[in-house]
Amino acid sequence: MLIHPTINMLRELGLHGMATAFQELDANQKRAASSTENGLRYCSNERPPCVARSVSKPAPGLRSFAMMQIENADFRAARGLDRNLFMTLAGCDWIRKHHSLLVTGPAGVGKSWLACALGHKACREDFSVAYHRVPRLFATLALARGDGRYGRILKSLAKTDLLILDDWGPEKLNDDQRRDLLEIIEDRYERRSTIVTSQVPLDRWWEIIGNPTLADAILDRLVHNAYRIDLIGESMRKQRSPMALETQQSLT
Known part of the structure; x- marks a missing residue:
């Protein structure tokens, strides 16, 4: 060894x-x-912590956990990230109080990275954490209805201390997806914490859900007692690309 x-x-x-x-x-x-x-x-x-319970197979979505740590957060980039708020969230008291977090902003500004960094910190605090990209989660639940796994998956999601729902929107939900989302949020409301990341501004989430009644029910529970991080700016991937760095160096 x-x-x-x-x-x-x-x-x-x-x-x-x-x-x-x-x-x-x-x-x-x-x-x-x-x-x-x-x-x-x-x-x-x-x-x-939970990401280390299987060293050879870390939690899905947190495979780059060695770099996705709050200590590596970039506060220099012009994206509107409030350092004080982020470091407060890193303390995980919001998870203990069963609050949630909504992270919005354009593509590439680091929404998923920040969510996973907070998830990693939660693991280090011994909270259970699950990461799901929303489109794939809906696809999994659709298949689960036919093979008997639907109830087990919802039960597992309900018990997780911190659930990260990444890449919410922009496609409008269908009837099954609306019901799935309501079940997930209802099970977790004031019992567990949830992070949702999206490129879509919060005021358009009602439009994505589609059904006004279900939208009110879902978002009332999701937005209530939720922290918000609204990011702005250009894609950090673009800024850090080899071509962009080469151009920057040629100008200095």
Whole structure:
């Protein structure tokens, strides 16, 4: 087993106690008779965050969790990100109080990154976190109606401490999708926390849902007690592309 890469991996996951204990076990000559791998069993007093429960297969949507950490958030980019608000959210008290977060803005300004960074921090605080792109979640639920998994999936979503619904809109929902969304939000209202990211401004979400009655029911529950991050500006992907950097360097 490669010792140093394993220690580095544990530290990247935020498991500093386990990394230190693992290093000490490896260095301790008195325990040379037992393998260092088995020594990990002695570290069970530090419960790992949910993204680390399966090191070889991190939570879907959080596969780049080593970089998606609040410590790496870019506050220099001109996108209207309130540093104080974001760092307050990083404390995770809003999750403990079962509040939600709505993140809106144009493509490429970092909505998904910020949502996953907060999700990663929630994992480090030992909250359970699930990430879903909204179009794929609706597709999964549509298939689940026919194979008996529908109730189990909704139950799993309802129990998750923090649910990240990424890439909401802009297509108008159909009848099944409206009912699915209402079920998800109703199950979680004032019981769990939800992050929703969207390119569509909040005042157009009623239009996306389509049915005025269901729209009122869904958004009243979703917007109530929700924090908001409204981002602006150009795509950060465009700004950081090799061509853009090359152009910038040629001008300096």
